[in-house]
Amino acid sequence: MVVSVTSKRLSSLGEGPHWDEKSKVLWHVDALSGDVCRLDVETQETDVVHLNGKVVSLVIPYASDPDKLVVTVDREIRQLSWKNQSCKLLQEVDLDKPDNNFNDGKCDKIGRLWAGTKAFEKIPTVIEPEQGTLYSLDSDLLLRKHVDKISISNGMVWNLGYTIMFYIDSFLRKIYAFDFDLVHGTLSNQRTLVDFNVVPAYQECGFPDGMTIDCEGKLWVACYDGGRIIRIDPETAQILRTVKFPVQKITSCCFGGPNYDELFVTSAWVGLSDDMRKDQPQAGAVFRVSELGVTGLPHERFAG
Template sequence: MSSIKIESVIPDSSRCGESPVWEEKSNSLLYVDIPSKKIFRWNSLTKQVQEVTLDSPVSSVAIRRSGGYVATVGTRFCALNWEDQLLTDLCSVDKDKKNNRFNDGKVDPAGRYFAGTMAEETAPAVLERHQGSLYALFPNGTVEKYFDRVDISNGLDWSMDNKIFYYIDSLSYSVDAFDYDLQTGKIANRRSVYKLEKEEYIPDGMCIDTEGKLWVACYNGGRVIRLDPETGKRLQTVKLPVEKTTSCCFGGKDYSELYVTSARDGLDPDKLVRQPEAGRIFKITGLGVKGIAPYAFAG
């Protein structure tokens, strides 16, 4: 445990960094800055950062099996051709909710792109309640709506045996689980597997490791926590030098590095001075656990 090392790897900072995704073939980390409407691709070998600017807030990005990427932009599921910076709409949701936008999203082990929505915030975690829903874009182009009345749709991942879907609605301060049917993409039997402690603040993005334990970024809590969803116990806390830690994913060689995104929006000038690395991407090494490669959208 003493060999844990935390370093910020990219000099630029994001207003609200989110959706880190490791792209093995380019040795790169993809991530978004939601309010800046940008997707970034940081090459870990050359240290070069490329970016694409879109027309609306972009809340998640994923790899597409047929090439390029998919992303949630405003209330749209889109395909992105990086080279041409060409964005194509695949489908849109929440058409009756003009103030909504997508938030976190991730592809399931069968290639479906899950993402949820939320009302736009007036300040971090300040928004009209119960306006969001959880959706998935299936490879055949259809969209499934799972449930509504979500506050801030956030972290999501699947168990190693594909039988459980883990999900976070941030303002419930809970990490939830559903039974998952990989064949159909159906979810059932919602239950809470962990309730956040007061000092952990708000659960945000999440990823799973190969031992089936969950890593949850705690917004305002300045940490990632490792949870055992079977016992409901917290196994580990790793504190970071910024308080608005937003999401995490494993990447790097053998997926042994944990990449953590963060935000600087919502910090007052005083806190910004004390947290000069707010909004940066952090790499945590020496955790002694590994993650898995992200799944690619199959459509």
């Protein structure tokens, strides 16, 4: 296993990596800077489009048009044209909670977008609890609510058969599982897969953040304030493997590369003291983990 830096740019809060197999680039966001980032992992150069708003939390390409991206800005879901650097509003949520913002999100197998909200974090992990909601957006732009009273809506992924959705509330340090109906886009039977607060092996892992899955059906979870990615068996809830990084605030991950045998990992420097930043000069970089001996799966594109 080899861990290396693959970006010259350091993000204050890097999030939402999405490998684009067509263009061979890694999309991600610098959430608090309002930047959508397009990283060439070979040259390590990043192109950026800046959007107005406090928080830009996800970027996912459209299946129909490589120039179009679905992005979330504060409480809005927008369509971004990368070439023109212009946006079109698709939906706005949480109208009764103007300080809320979207956080992490993914598309399911048919291209339906899932994304959740939370209260704005003036200080990382310090937040008014239970203000968020998990939403889905269909290809016809129908918006639906699924789960409420979420504190920090975060990493989500589906099992290989698309019968279970795994979902994180970072504030509670819990990974949940739901029964999932792909055709109807519904969730049921919520239960806790892992509670980081009570299982001894997880107590030093910080806060569960972004998440992905490999071709063996095992979960890879970024540990914010834990400086690591952990591989979890969803059948037993046991940690199978730990990948450590030279930075504390690991935020999210996805598989990519020509064979999907590399793990791309985002990180952050926001919340670090000046001394901590000196000790962690690579904080905010995108990391590349190779020679893992396991492959991952593509993230789905938005079908809108």
